[in-house]
Amino acid sequence: MTKLVYFAWVRERIGKGEEDIDLPASVKTGSDLLRHLKTLGDDYAHALEHENVIRIAINQEHVEHDEPIAGAREIALFPPMTGG
Template identity: 45%
Template sequence: MMLYFAWVREAIGADQETLTPPPTVETVADLLDWLAARSPNHAAALADRTAIRVALDQDFAQADTPIGTAQEVAIFPPITGG
């Protein structure tokens, strides 16, 4: 399950999607590349990788983090406080 938050959700036009990436998608970077290729909205939302964060099963992940058996992928902007 892919979960999208804040402006990522607005740009993609959905708050979640149930997707099964192909076996070639092994890392977070691979996943973002695969998602960006799905539609122009996905491409626009994921174009600036410095402006998004990813969590796998509620744990923050880096670009080189293996996807493994993650059941939930959350994509969101950096969290800021005030």
């Protein structure tokens, strides 16, 4: 079981802030995760439709989409940040 946490408009579009999910063995990278989540329903597909802009953090460390997610206790997904 992996804890997924969603932020900002990703959370708003999916309709929840977090969830625990069993990931299939085929989900090995952040990109695999995004593709899998998009199959879970229209809300996920809408939230992740532009997956290239979604940022991923594994155990609170930013990672690239092609990095492995094996052993992750928590995976966070969020849109690009803006700051000032």
